[in-house]
Structures are given as structure tokens and as C-alpha cells.
Amino acid sequence: AANRESSFSLEEYRRYGRQMTVPEVGISGQVMLKKSKILVVGAGGLGCPALLYLTGAGVGKIGIVDNDVVDTSNLHRQVLHTSENVGMLKCDSAKKYLNSLNPHVEIVTFPKRLSNDNIFNVFLSDKWDLILDCTDAPLTRYLINDAAVICGLTIVSASGVRADGQLAILNFQNFGPCYRCFYPKPPPPNSVLSCQDGGVIGPAIGVMGVLMASEAIKVICGSYTRENFKPFLNLYSAYPQQSLRTFKMRSKVPNCQVCSIDNDKRIITRSTIESNELNYSEWCGKVSYDVL
Amino acid sequence: AANRESSFSLEEYRRYGRQMTVPEVGISGQVMLKKSKILVVGAGGLGCPALLYLTGAGVGKIGIVDNDVVDTSNLHRQVLHTSENVGMLKCDSAKKYLNSLNPHVEIVTFPKRLSNDNIFNVFLSDKWDLILDCTDAPLTRYLINDAAVICGLTIVSASGVRADGQLAILNFQNFGPCYRCFYPKPPPPNSVLSCQDGGVIGPAIGVMGVLMASEAIKVICGSYTRENFKPFLNLYSAYPQQSLRTFKMRSKVPNCQVCSIDNDKRIITRSTIESNELNYSEWCGKVSYDVL
Amino acid sequence: MSRGGLDQNFNGIKTKQLTVQKESSPILFKDLINHIVENYISNKKDLETFIEEDTIRPGILVLINDTDWELEGKEDYELENGDLITFTSTLHGG
Amino acid sequence: MSRGGLDQNFNGIKTKQLTVQKESSPILFKDLINHIVENYISNKKDLETFIEEDTIRPGILVLINDTDWELEGKEDYELENGDLITFTSTLHGG
Numbered sequence A, B: 001a002a003n004r005e006s007s008f009s010l011e012e013y014r015r016y017g018r019q020m021t022v023p024e025v026g027i028s029g030q031v032m033l034k035k036s037k038i039l040v041v042g043a044g045g046l047g048c049p050a051l052l053y054l055t056g057a058g059v060g061k062i063g064i065v066d067n068d069v070v071d072t073s074n075l076h077r078q079v080l081h082t083s084e085n086v087g088m089l090k091c092d093s094a095k096k097y098l099n100s101l102n103p104h105v106e107i108v109t110f111p112k113r114l115s116n117d118n119i120f121n122v123f124l125s126d127k128w129d130l131i132l133d134c135t136d137a138p139l140t141r142y143l144i145n146d147a148a149v150i151c152g153l154t155i156v157s158a159s160g161v162r163a164d165g166q167l168a169i170l171n172f173q174n175f176g177p178c179y180r181c182f183y184p185k186p187p188p189p190n191s192v193l194s195c196q197d198g199g200v201i202g203p204a205i206g207v208m209g210v211l212m213a214s215e216a217i218k219v220i221c222g223s224y225t226r227e228n229f230k231p232f233l234n235l236y237s238a239y240p241q242q243s244l245r246t247f248k249m250r251s252k253v254p255n256c257q258v259c260s261i262d263n264d265k266r267i268i269t270r271s272t273i274e275s276n277e278l279n280y281s282e283w284c285g286k287v288s289y290d291v292l
Numbered sequence C, D: 001m002s003r004g005g006l007d008q009n010f011n012g013i014k015t016k017q018l019t020v021q022k023e024s025s026p027i028l029f030k031d032l033i034n035h036i037v038e039n040y041i042s043n044k045k046d047l048e049t050f051i052e053e054d055t056i057r058p059g060i061l062v063l064i065n066d067t068d069w070e071l072e073g074k075e076d077y078e079l080e081n082g083d084l085i086t087f088t089s090t091l092h093g094g
């Protein structure tokens, strides 16, 4: 598409000028942003702010995956949707606003819930440079992770509940650790870790979405390289004092079931997923489930 | 106004439910938010995200002070405005969106630039509970600080440039340190500290605005008390790794020119400001200026 | 001591100062695990969330000061006075 | 070492490890100031931004590890090996 050429119109120079003068982005970074394609899964508490800032920053193409409709109970934190759009598909509501924020960005929507059957279609629907995991169901995180690793895609992943959040870059250039390296095993169903509905403070999840946009810009602009990338996990907490801690994390785990360098250890593959051998079932409300 | 009563409609329960279940807010915090009135100075890079999350959270009344109009060069970071609103007053553009995000919040606008002559009118136009300083000119920060201290108002203050940001709570309950306690003297004019135009990355300034909204919620909901409040300064940096550091800061400075407990030391007063004895002149482009 | 969901296991306690005593030094991380299980986990279901095969469940991240315990020797890490230990699991919201 | 505008004074250097030597210990913060002025500030205008009446300009915040230097004795603070010193001024954007 014309909007992903490497030259800028005068209007684009004006629009991105303040950002291009920051050395960490520069004109070359702005070109990389324009040429980039980012797939954002989830247009909720994390996705709304991430989408706003990625669209503002001038990413060339953004895909939004969400089959949910806007509900009144979303609006305290999902600030890209409005009261007038209650009942509308979130991806449509988001697209409408984002188009008016920055018409240079191509927005495409996938009004579906990712599943074993459709995830490869979505992930391979274009040459995506990056996946943002802005979902709210832990088992979907395993599904997204597995498909992204298999497709060779880097993930910026965050989550949050109440007043706390986490952020990590996963499968960085097929070289950094993946979600399963960090969390080889989901918590048992119905445990306090899985099913509680803890509520969430708007700006606490909002801050995580904005931090994701920053990390996405850093990944696209080449701030991270195989040489300087160190696996990390950020923990944010709003109370008692707002804090963002950075933890140095393990590298890729040798016997990871999806990202192991050793072919024999990689028992999760496109075919185990598409054949439904691997069942990423609902997190809550079931006594048992079957996930690797 | 009806919307600041302490009871909630069913729609409001639905809207704020997820937030009220977080213990740090609770129903009592939601009532305090609804009863609160917050004045946001500046609807730019900091003001846009702060306004989005404060409106989402259900603050009773929000005032927006900004005499600027939306420019294309704002849109990469000022994500509450759209390309269609270029040329419109920022406070009007903001109000329009915020009304559709949450019709329960009363939004009032002050399309003026704060000056010695009008700041007390604005600050005393209602019983504001809190000031958010989202401005981008350092001398305005002194003016806002001085008037807020004189009016007995707490300030949540942030700023940012390039990929870095600062945040502090100032004059907390007339008891914490003020901006002049931290920065008794502005840098000399035309120094590298004052006039450079360093540019700014959208989500880097955006994150500061969201952090401001969190602090505002904490102040309004009573998370900070005179007993537990410790003066602090947060420093955010987007590179190389996103970090938010917290520094333990000095208490109120005994000989502060505006907030000293000692009457004789307090040489900045409403009358020295309104008589223009104190000249908060333009920061850049002047060889000399006269500010205490 | 704990954050992000797991504090439910410890009656909502987020940070707690612990004194672990043992007849012979050094005190290892596995001693801390025993100490926590014996003193702070009240029911069996919470135990299953936290412990598996006598160690921390693989779904829980253990962070010693600013570093993943996988990089620090896991159960055999020698605790030092003042170490900040963080347990976290995946958060489920977004 | 420096952040938020002030790094312009130091050729854009944000973090730098310094070795300050002195014949007699202790090494005080004022020795560090002299060391920086002598070795890292190249022109007079930058000097005026940073120094006033032989100490750090009142518009600049000095942070020693995680604490305002006002709480640490300012120029007379005794430096310890590994101390992280941050200089910051008010930022001017919003």
C-alpha cells in the first residue's frame, strides 16, 4: 500500500516531527515504523492505550483481533471506546477512532476469537512484524505464544489485575525465551490464581498498555538486538508507591515444549494445534482441562 | 449537580463495578471520586491520557485549562484529539470526546492561558480538590505552584521530554514540599536546560499522564494521609530498559518563598502575583527575566 | 514477598519480613520454602497452587532480589540477610 | 549519572562510572563536584548551568542512590564505593 512507502509527505513530517527528533527514533526509526505491521490481539484494557499510541506513532499497518462487543463495564478502562459505541464490536469501535486519529495508518480488523482452528490463518494473514498480546484469558496466552513461536514472531506481552501488571518481550527474534519458558505449567483450574475476578483500576492496566506501545516502538526501531537483548520481566504496582521493577530472567529453556532448539523436544507444532490434540480450553468453570 | 450525589444509578454500578471491587478503591473510594473536582491544566501530551483515565474513573467534575488549538504535530502523542479536530481549541476537542466516553462526568473548559491576572479566578472558580499540572512551559509550573500553595491546593505534577519523565505530588495537604522546595531557582535563560526542543516519544509522555491519573485517584480516595505521605520524585526512562525509579525527597523547606510555615519567609503572596511584582516571563528567547 | 494473585494465598499479605532459623548454616532457599509452607499456608488447596513435588510449582516465578531464581541455583541458593524474594504467577487480566 | 536535560552538559552521556581519587579519605561529595567540573564540563556556559557559588545550582536535584542529597548532608556526604549519583533538573515538556 502507498502508505508504507519509505518517503514522507509534508503532513507526515509535521505529524511525526517531534518524535523523529528524538535520537532513539530518528528519521530511520520513523521509516521502520511506517514499514511495520503489528497485530494487536485484544482491544480491551491493554489494547486501547497500546492502539492509541501505536497509531499515533505512525505504524504502517495495524491488525486488531477481538470478537467482543463494547460493554458499559469496560468503559472505565477501555478508553478508546465510548458510551455511544456500547454493543458495537470492539475492533470496529477502535478502528473508527484510530482512523480519525491518524489516517496514514492502515487498520484491519479480525472480529474473531483466536482458536486452534483460526490462529494460523490470522497470524499468517500478512507479514506481521510483531504480535501484541493484550488478551485477558491465560489459556489464550499459551495459544498465542505457541502459534507465534511456530510462525517465528516476537511477542510483546502484558497482563494486569487490580493494581498490578506484568510485561515481557517473548520469543525475541526466535532467540529470547517464550511464555512457556517462563510458565511451563498453568495454575490448576479453580485455584485462586486462575478464576478470581479481582477487578482492575483503569490507569493501572492503562499504564501497562502504554508501556507495551513503547516496547513495540523499541522492537520495531531496532533498539533491541540479539547482542544487547537480555530477557526481562517488568512488574508494575500502583500501591503503595507506583513502581516498575525489572527482573533479569532465564534464557530460552532447553527443553521448552514449543521453542526448544532441539527438534525432538518441540512437541507442540502447528499440526498438534490444528488437529486439536492440544486443547486450550476455558480457564475457569471447568474441573479439569487438558493443556500441556 | 445531580451527578455528584453519593448514590449510584444501576448504569454507574455497571460502569464502575470492576474498579469498585479493587479494595484500594472500593465503593467508598468510588463515592469520593464522584464527589471530587479536579482541575487539569494542559490538554497536551500529559493531559490527554490523564483526562481519559480520570473521566473513565468517574471523577465528578473535571476542569480543563488550555488556550491552544490542535495542531497536526500534536497528534502523535496527544491521542485524545483527532486529525478532524485540527484547528479546534484543545479543551473543546477534549470535552467532546470525554462527554461521549462518560456522560456522568461534568466537563468545564477554560480556554485561556494562565497568567498572573487570571490564575486565582480559575483556581477559585470552584472548590477544586486537586490540580494536575500537565503544562509544558517551566515558568508556568512556578505560577501554578505558587497559586496552588496560596489557595491550599494539592498538585499532581509531571513533565517529560524525549524519552524521560518526572512525577511528584506537591503541596500535599499544605504539608508536603512544593515545586519551589524542589527547584528554588529556575535554570538560567537560554541554557541547555531551558530552550532546547528535544522532541518527545508519544508513549513516553503518555505513560507519565497515565501515572498522573493513578496518583490523582490515590489522592482523592485517601490512599495518602498526612501520616503515611512521604515526599517523593519518580523518574521514568524508556531506554535502555523502561524504568520508574522512586526517590525519597526533602520535606517542606523552612525558608521556601511560597510555602514556608514562617509568615515572614513567605514573600510570594496573592498580591505580589496579582500586582505583577512577580514576573513569570517567557522561558526562552529572552536574555533576562525576573522571577524569584 | 508476593504479588500478582499469589497474595491471596497469604491472606492478602503483599510484603512480609521473615526470619528463618536453622541450626546449621547456610540457609538455603529450600529451607525458606519449608518455612513458608509450615507457617503461612493454611489450606490444602493453596498448598497445591504453590507447591508441587516438594518445590515451587513450575507456573510460579520466583525472583531473588532482581533476578530469576533459575539463574541463582533455585532451591540451593544460599539466602543472605535482607534478600527480597518475590513470587509471582501469570496475571489473568487485560 | 545524569538524566533529563542535564546530559547535554556531558556530551549526551547518561550513565558514567567515575573513579575519584584523593590523598586522604574520606572522599566527600564536594570532591566529586570538583572532579566533574575539572574533567567533564567543557565550556563556561555549561558550568554556569551546573555550578553556583561553588556548589550545585539550586535548580538541580542531586540524588544519592534513592535519596535526595538534602537528606544526606549535601556537599559533606561521604561517598561510598558504588554509590549511584543522579543529577536532574526540571523537565520542560508536557
Ligand SMILES: [Zn+2]
Binding pocket: A177, A178, A179, A180, A181, A182, A252, A253, A256, A257, A258, A259, A260
Ligand atoms: Zn519456550
Ligand SMILES: [Zn+2]
Binding pocket: B177, B178, B179, B180, B181, B182, B252, B253, B256, B257, B258, B259, B260
Ligand atoms: Zn515550598
